[in-house]
Amino acid sequence: MSDEPLSIDSTSNEYLINADELSTVQYINSTSQDKVLVDIGFYTATKKDLECLLNSEMFLNDSVMNAYIRILKAQPSINEREDGYAYLETTYNANMICGDTITSLRNKEEGNFRLYRTSTYLNNDMVFFPINIKDCHWYLVVINGRKGVVQVLDSKGTATRRPQLHQLVIH
Known part of the structure; x- marks a missing residue:
């Protein structure tokens, strides 16, 4: 994937992002491909891994899924x-x-x-x-x-x- 920033279609009716989300997306866009943006114990996700969340042409990858699983596992209501x-x-x-x-x-x-x-x-x-x-x-x-x-x-x-x-x- 290129180093070009991901575009955000603010005219789309599918999803409107709020100001906090926009600043997060802009931060992600400004970092290098190999920058670790998520670190949850053994599981990490880089900008390259997270791009699948912002690009509908890409598939959800294991790094993102594992990070989310770790977040879910931290919730007591998930286990019991x-x-x-x-x-x-x-x-x-x-x-x-x-x-x-x-x-x-x-x-x-x-x-x-x-x-x-x-x-x-x-x-x-x-x-x-x-x-x-x-x-x-x-x-x-x-x-x-x-x-x-x-x-x-x-x-x-x-x-x-x-x-x-x-x-x-x-x-």
Whole structure:
């Protein structure tokens, strides 16, 4: 992507930004591509990562999603819900479980990773896995232990091919 500032269409009826939001967008536009603008523990997001929020031609990326998941996890009401305890998995771990890197879990670290993840998941009634079909589409898989079901929340319905779902459930 170029270093040109992102344009803001103030005539659009889809969304009108307020003065605070405009100053934030202007600050983001004035920084370098590699400037870290969000730092939430292990998860960071640079200007380049955040541009997907301001450009409708770009797809939401893992860095932005993980930062948002960290913000949600900090809210006490997210973890303890009326219908049980919930755990929000990061895209990093969901991708590791679902993707080609599953073979990397078979090395010497496999036991520790799987034991920790399994223990975390079993201590919750529901586990939410954000699944990213790269540069195409996001959907959410919910393993609902209390109900004994796997739920798929996908705006495209059953039209989406989901090999990641098979990897997640089988492995």
